[in-house]
Structure formats: structure tokens, C-alpha cells
Amino acid sequence: MSDRIEKVSAYVVEIPRDVPYLGPLREGEHVNRRGYIVRQGNRTLYPTADRSVVLRIDTERGLTGWGETYGIVAPDAVRAIVEDVVAPVLEGRDPSAPAVIHEDLYDLMRVRGFFGGFYLDTLAAVDIALWDLLGRRLGVPVSTLLGGRRHDRIAAYVSGLPRATLEERVAFARDWQAKGFRGFKFAAVVADDGAEAEIAALREGLGPRAEIMADLHWRHTAPEAIRLIRRMEPHRLAFAEAPCAPEDIEGIAAVARGVGVPVALGEELRTVFEWQPRIAARCLGIGQPEMGRTGITEFVRIGALCHATHIAVMPHAAIGVGLFMAASLQASSTLQKLPWHEYQHSIFDPNLRLTQPTGTRHMACAAGFYTLPDGPGLGVEPSAEMLALLA
Ligand code: MG
Numbered sequence: 162m163s164d165r166i167e168k169v170s171a172y173v174v175e176i177p178r179d180v181p182y183l184g185p186l187r188e189g190e191h192v193n194r195r196g197y198i199v200r201q202g203n204r205t206l207y208p209t210a211d212r213s214v215v216l217r218i219d220t221e222r223g224l225t226g227w228g229e230t231y232g233i234v235a236p237d238a239v240r241a242i243v244e245d246v247v248a249p250v251l252e253g254r255d256p257s258a259p260a261v262i263h264e265d266l267y268d269l270m271r272v273r274g275f276f277g278g279f280y281l282d283t284l285a286a287v288d289i290a291l292w293d294l295l296g297r298r299l300g301v302p303v304s305t306l307l308g309g310r311r312h313d314r315i316a317a318y319v320s321g322l323p324r325a326t327l328e329e330r331v332a333f334a335r336d337w338q339a340k341g342f343r344g345f346k347f348a349a350v351v352a353d354d355g356a357e358a359e360i361a362a363l364r365e366g367l368g369p370r371a372e373i374m375a376d377l378h379w380r381h382t383a384p385e386a387i388r389l390i391r392r393m394e395p396h397r398l399a400f401a402e403a404p405c406a407p408e409d410i411e412g413i414a415a416v417a418r419g420v421g422v423p424v425a426l427g428e429e430l431r432t433v434f435e436w437q438p439r440i441a442a443r444c445l446g447i448g449q450p451e452m453g454r455t456g457i458t459e460f461v462r463i464g465a466l467c468h469a470t471h472i473a474v475m476p477h478a479a480i481g482v483g484l485f486m487a488a489s490l491q492a493s494s495t496l497q498k499l500p501w502h503e504y505q506h507s508i509f510d511p512n513l514r515l516t517q518p519t520g521t522r523h524m525a526c527a528a529g530f531y532t533l534p535d536g537p538g539l540g541v542e543p544s545a546e547m548l549a550l551l552a
Contacts, residue, residue: 164298166256168219169248169287172551173236174482176211176512182480183207184323184351197234202350203378206234211508213481214239215543215551216286218294220256226294227542229484230286231453238279239286246270247287257298259291263458267432281431281454288456289488289539296538297519303491303539307461310494314530317504318344318374320478327354331366337506338367341528344501346374346402349389356389360396369397372501374425376402383412387419400425400447413444423447428477431455433462440470449503451477452489460492468497478503482547483516487524487539494533502531515550516541 181198189201196209214232219225230239247266254262266284275281296303304310319337322330322345334345345363352359356375363373375398377386386404393401402425405412417424423446430436431454439445448467450460460476467474474496476489486509493502504526517523520536534540543551 164220164222164224164256166218166251166254167221168217169243169251170217170219171240171243171286172215172217173232173240174213174215174547174550176213176482176515178209178211178507180323180507181207181209182211182323182507183321183348185325187351200350202348203380205378208233211480211512212236214282214286215482215484215547216243216290217551218251218256218287218290220294224294224298226256226290226292226297227484227539228286228288228290228293228456229453229481229488230282231479231481233480235279239283242280242283243287247283251287256291256294259288259295260458262291263288263456276434277431285431285452285454285456285459285485288458289452289485292457292488293538300537302535302537303457303488304494304533307457307492307495310533311497312494312499314532315490315493315499315502316344317342317526317529317531318346318372318501320346320503320505321507322347323507327352327359327362330359331362334363335366338371342504343370343529344372344374344399346376346503348376348378350378350380357392357396360393360398364396372399373397374399374402377404379403379406381405383409383415383419386416390416390420390422394421398422402426402449403428410439410442410444413439414442417444417446423473425449425475427451427463428479429454432459433466436463436466440466440472445472448472448474449477450474451479452492453479453481453485457488457492460489461495464492464496473498473500475499475501476503478505478509480505480508481512482543483509483512483524483541484539484543487516487534487541490524490531490533491539504531515544515547517544
């Protein structure tokens with residue numbers, strides 16, 4: 162049954178939140194007139210509200226696929242790329258070849274140097290929507306299309322401890338531990354007493370069985386990172402994330418060689434072309450692809466690269482309404498070496514109301530594990546509440 166893409170639409174969704182991402186405002190931080198904060202710890206721009214870009218593809222036969230990408234900063238850039246570049250190219254095209262379409266869209270802009278950034282974010286949303294559409298049309302989950310589901314549940318680690326003091330952060334982690342979670346990642350940039358004191362207190366509070374990870378937020382030179390990570394090792398650090406600037410391939414490789422725990426990275430990398438040189442330089446022991454930036458086609462290819470080079474995959478979880486999260490669970494469930502998936506407690510649970518299952522079971526995260534939806538496509542679709550936000 163042939164079909165054609167009739168319409169591609171992008172929507173910016175904004176969801177207010179009580180406490181800004183990375184916790185309350187700190188010294189020297191303020192909200193600017195566009196609602197952004199420059200976090201002094203890592204010199205990075207964050208919005209005060211959660212934002213996302215939702216993408217909808219409709220076909221001539223009346224089928225719909227849903228995708229999503231990052232919208233936390235300048236979401237109108239993605240919307241403009243959809244309207245001006247992507248939608249006119251896709252209209253009239255057979256939607257049943259997501260990977261082929263992804264390659265064709267990538268080629269449209271590659272000689273101009275658009276290898277990443279907003280252009281690839283846009284392609285991620287389109288790719289997720291096309292896989293969703295194909296799964297719905299065939300009546301199977303995306304994981305089936307990708308070769309089959311290996312995991313029905315995925316271990317989830319608690320990411321970020323958004324409390325003002327170390328004592329409160331330890332108590333916060335212990336609350337999650339009491340709910341059955343076993344893995345915890347702290348952000349070194351907001352560890353006021355230093356990363357070593359942070360892990361020492363967490364280890365004491367959580368006991369010997371907890372897995373404790375540190376996100377270093379790209380802040381250090383290689384020698385600094387090596388010294389810092391070595392000081393955390395006696396407290397049984399599980400992995401060190403993003404130790405150096407994203408571009409510093411040699412520096413990160415030096416860190417990976419110089420410490421006794423795996424280096425984790427990848428949330429900011431969108432295609433295999435960005436992953437391959439870092440893998441070849443042996444920068445990482447753990448890969449953290451972010452579905453909202455890679456889309457399904459690149460995520461699966463990155464997973465294959467990691468598989469071929471004995472790198473474990475622990476996918477990143479970004480701020481979103483739940484659609485790219487569902488895509489991440491679908492693709493992750495097919496991976497062999499998958500010790501953890503990140504769990505953004507302040508985003509995943511409050512936003513579950515924005516999606517509903519396409520089958521009988523919704524996605525969930527409880528007692529330390531994600532469970533996957535059972536319906537076709539992504540397994541979730543926008544709820545009435547989200548559809549109202551898109552209107
Ligand atoms: Mg991170």
C-alpha cells in the first residue's frame with residue numbers, strides 16, 4: 162500500500178517548572194529577559210522553563226507519525242528549518258524508508274558544514290517521526306523494526322540531585338534509594354564543597370552497594386580532570402562523564418588512559434561522523450547517545466559502532482515531552498551492552514501526562530527500572546493535554 166508524505170509540521174512546546182534545571186539560582190546567576198540563565202559552573206545557557214520541539218508528519222492516507230527534538234534554546238531555529246528546508250523536500254515522498262530519507266536530508270546541507278547543531282536536531286525529530294509512522298503502519302513497535310527487543314525493562318540511574326546543600330542532596334538521593342533505585346549521578350559543577358567531598362558524602366549516605374557517577378560538565382583540562390577523578394576513585398566512582406571540552410579529543414583520550422574508571426561521553430554528538438574519531442582515539446568506555454539529537458537511525462548506528470568496539474551504551478536523557486524518550490527506550494531495548502539508561506526524574510514523571518500509550522501499557526520508571534510501552538510505533542503518542550498545547 163503506497164503512501165506519500167502530505168504535511169510536516171513543527172511545534173514549540175513550553176512547560177513551566179518549579180525549580181530550574183540544575184537547581185536554584187546561585188551566586189552571579191540571574192534570569193535574562195528571554196528567560197535564560199547562564200550557569201556559572203559550566204558557562205552554559207539554560208532556560209527556566211522546559212521546552213521542546215514536537216514534529217508531526219501526516220500522510221495522504223491519513224496516517225500520522227510523531228517526533229521530537231531539543232527545544233531548550235532557540236526552538237524557533239528548528240521550526241524555521243522544518244518550514245523552509247525539510248518540509249518542502251519531504252512532501253510527496255514515500256515515508257517508508259526512514260534511514261534513506263535521513264541520509265538524503267543530511268546530504269542537503271553537508272557541504273555547507275552543517276554536520277551538527279540545529280540542522281541535525283531537526284533531522285532527529287524527522288527521523289523519529291518516520292520510524293513511528295512505519296511502526297504504526299505495520300502495527301509493530303519500533304524495536305521490532307530495529308531487529309527485536311532484547312530488554313523489556315532497562316535499569317535507570319537517578320540523574321542530578323537538584324538541592325541547594327550537600328546534606329540535602331544526600332537526603333534526596335537516599336529518598337530515591339528507598340524507592341528502589343541503585344544508581345546516582347551528581348553534577349560536579351554544583352558540588353559547592355568540591356566533587357571529592359560530594360562523592361564521599363554520597364558514598365557514606367548511600368552505602369557500598371550504590372553506583373555513584375560524576376558529571377564533570379566539560380569543565381577541566383586533561384591534567385585537572387585526571388587529578389580530580391583519581392581523588393574520587395577511592396570512593397568507588399562508577400564513571401566520569403564529560404571531563405574536558407567536547408572538541409578536545411586528545412585531552413579526553415589522555416584522561417581515559419590516565420584514570421582507573423571509564424570515561425563517559427556523547428550527549429552532544431549527533432552522528433557517527435562525530436562519534437567515530439572519538440572512538441578511534443579511545444576517548445570513551447561508555448557511550449551516551451541522546452535520542453533527541455541523534456534520531457533513531459543515527460542512534461542505532463552509534464550503538465553498532467560501540468558494540469563493535471566494546472563500549473557500553475548508557476543513553477542520555479534530555480528535557481523533552483516524552484516522545485524522544487520513548488524513542489530512546491525503543492532503540493535502547495535492542496542493544497546488547499546496556500548497563501543503564503539515564504533517568505531525569507524532574508522531567509520524565511511530570512511529563513508522562515503529555516503522552517498516552519498506543520497500546521495497552523504506557524512507559525514508566527519505578528523501583529530502578531524503566532518499563533517499555535507495548536503498542537506500535539514509539540508506543541506512545543501525544544495525549545489530549547499535549548494536543549491542546551500544539552493547537
Ligand atoms: Mg551530562
